[in-house]
Amino acid sequence: MPTDDHPLAGRVALVAGSTRGCGRAIAIELGALGATVYGSGRSTRAGRSPMNRPETIEDTAELVTAAGGEGIAVRCDHTDADDVRALVGRIRSDHARLDILVNDVWGGDPFVQWDEPLWEHPIDATLGVLRNGVETHLITNHFAIPLMLEGAADGLVVEVGDGKYDVPYRGNMPYDLVKTAVARMGQTLAHDLGPHGVTALTVTPGYLRSESMLDYFGVTEQTWREAAERVPFFDHSETPHLLGRGIAALAADAERHRFAGQCLGSWDLMRAYDLVDADGSRPDWGAVDLEARLQTLASGMPAPA
Numbered sequence: 654m655p656t657d658d659h660p661l662a663g664r665v666a667l668v669a670g671s672t673r674g675c676g677r678a679i680a681i682e683l684g685a686l687g688a689t690v691y692g693s694g695r696s697t698r699a700g701r702s703p704m705n706r707p708e709t710i711e712d713t714a715e716l717v718t719a720a721g722g723e724g725i726a727v728r729c730d731h732t733d734a735d736d737v738r739a740l741v742g743r744i745r746s747d748h749a750r751l752d753i754l755v756n757d758v759w760g761g762d763p764f765v766q767w768d769e770p771l772w773e774h775p776i777d778a779t780l781g782v783l784r785n786g787v788e789t790h791l792i793t794n795h796f797a798i799p800l801m802l803e804g805a806a807d808g809l810v811v812e813v814g815d816g817k818y819d820v821p822y823r824g825n826m827p828y829d830l831v832k833t834a835v836a837r838m839g840q841t842l843a844h845d846l847g848p849h850g851v852t853a854l855t856v857t858p859g860y861l862r863s864e865s866m867l868d869y870f871g872v873t874e875q876t877w878r879e880a881a882e883r884v885p886f887f888d889h890s891e892t893p894h895l896l897g898r899g900i901a902a903l904a905a906d907a908e909r910h911r912f913a914g915q916c917l918g919s920w921d922l923m924r925a926y927d928l929v930d931a932d933g934s935r936p937d938w939g940a941v942d943l944e945a946r947l948q949t950l951a952s953g954m955p956a957p958a
Contacts, residue, residue: 655687656687658687659686659687659721660686660687660905661683661686661687661688661722661753661901661904661905662686662687662688663687664687664688664689664752664753664904665688665689665691665744665748665750665751665752665753666680666683666688666689666690666691666751666752666753666754666755666904667690667691667693667740667741667744667751667753667754667755667797668680668683668690668691668692668693668755668757669693669694669729669731669754669755669756669757669758669789669793669797670693670694670731670756670757670758670759670760670789670813671690671692671693671694671710671713671755671757672692672694672695672696672702672706672708672709672710672713673696673706673708673713673863673864673865674757674861674863674864674865674893675757675813675858675861675863675893675896675897676692676694676713676755676757676813677692677708677712677713677716677893678892678893678894678896678897679755679757679813679893679896679897679900679901680692680713680714680716680717680724680755680897681713681716681717681720681894681897682720682894682897682898682900682901683717683722683753683755683897683900683901683904684716684717684718684720684721684722684723684724685720685721685722685901686721686722686901686904686905687721687722688722688723688752688753688904689722689723689725689748690714690717690722690723690724690725691725691727691740691743691744692710692713692714692717692724692725692726692727693710693726693727693728693729693731693740694710694713694728694729695728695729695730695760696708696709696710697709697710697711697726697728698711702760703760703763704760704762704763705763706864706865708864709726710726710727710728711726713726714726727740727743731758731760731789731790731792731793732784732785732788732789732792733792734792734795734796737792737793737795737796737797738796740796741796741797741800744800745800749803749804750800750801750803750804751797751800751801751804751808752801752807752808752809752904753808753809753811753904754793754794754797754798754801754808754809754810754811755811755813755900756789756790756793756794756810756811756812756813756835756838757813758785758786758789758790758793759785759786760785760786760789761781761782761785761786761828761831762865763781764777764778764779764781764782764785764827765778765782765825765827765828766778766825767824767825768824768825769825770826771826771827774825774826774827778827779826779827780827782825782827782828782830782831783827783830783831786827786828786831786832786834786835787830787831787834787835790812790835790838794810794838794842798810798846798851801851802849802851806850807850807851807852807907808846808849808850808851808852809851809852809853809903809904809909810839810842810846810851810852810853810854811839811853811854811855811856811900811903812835812836812838812839812842812853812854812855812856813835813855813856813857813896814832814835814836814838814839814855814856814857814916815832815835815857815858816832816836816857817836817857817916817918818833818836818916820832835855836855836857836916837855838855839853839854839855839856839914839915839916840854840855840914840915840916843913843914844914847910847913847914852909852910852912852913853913853914854912854913854914854915854916854917855915855916855917856896856899856900856916856917856918856919856922857896857916857917857918857919858891858893858895858896858918858919858938859889859890859891859895859918859919859920859936859937859938859939860886860887860889860890860891860936860938861890861891861892861893862874862877862890862891862892862893863893866890870884870887874892877890886941889936889937889938889941890936891919891930891934891936891938892930892931892932894930894931895919895923895928895930895931895936896919896922898922898923898926898928898929898930899917899919899921899922899923899925899926899928900922902922902925902926902928903922903926906926918938918939919938920936920937920938920939920940921939923935923937924937
């Protein structure tokens with residue numbers, strides 16, 4: 654049963670794409686509020702995905718359990734409809750309900766060739782970016798939402814994007830299309846799901862210190878301020894847990910429908926729920942000068958992962 658400390662006890666969540674970055678942090682923070690969290694992805698202890706990162710879904714599940722929830726790792730390729738169907742079938746068999754769906758699947762890095770115009774970007778790579786960044790979300794929603802509608806009168810669907818609607822061209826057309834499409838998905842899902850009592854929206858982190866970004870700049874979470882001395886605006890960066898805590902607070906909020914259809918930044922959720930990041934700070938990417946933020950987001954930096 655839900656308690657003040659664990660308001661999500663008894664709730665079942667699926668965080669699609671929870672191997673690392675925001676997906677992992679979201680899963681952990683949902684677990685910290687007592688949820689049972691199915692964390693899916695392709696990177697397991699038995700083998701890495703084409704992203705070739707060391708993080709695994711088993712690690713994520715253990716962190717969810719350590720935080721106070723129940724973490725369940727499920728290997729799933731979200732480009733494969735049969736894989737996703739089986740994942741949702743397992744959740745149905747285990748719990749007969751799905752209360753929270755977070756779509757954080759990406760996996761497109763191996764396909765992106767920065768600064769290549771569309772006609773020079775290999776067509777297989779172009780379609781690979783779209784398949785991993787857009788089709789995965791459509792497939793996951795297609796199979797998971799019906800389970801939510803079977804049992805959850807007040808479900809929550811969250812699309813995790815990268816930037817709001819004001820973000821300029823990202824330096825690669827297929828990548829730009831993916832990020833624009835995901836931002837739009839929360840709005841369109843809200844239109845379809847609102848009559849069913851389900852809240853849908855899109856969220857975005859600010860300047861993210863994910864595992865891949867820390868590696869890119871040659872720093873760790875303990876030494877990241879060394880990069881802030883040479884990387885513009887990195888001193889305004891945030892850990893994935895700021896967004897994770899925002900989504901967990903949203904899931905525990907009985908009045909969350911007021912945000913339906915919106916695209917909220919981690920900073921918006923931080924303000925709405927009076928949150929702090931994992932290090933106790935309150936990084937506010939939304940308070941940085943808009944023109945400066947847009948230049949940073951359009952500079953061809955690696956995508957948050």
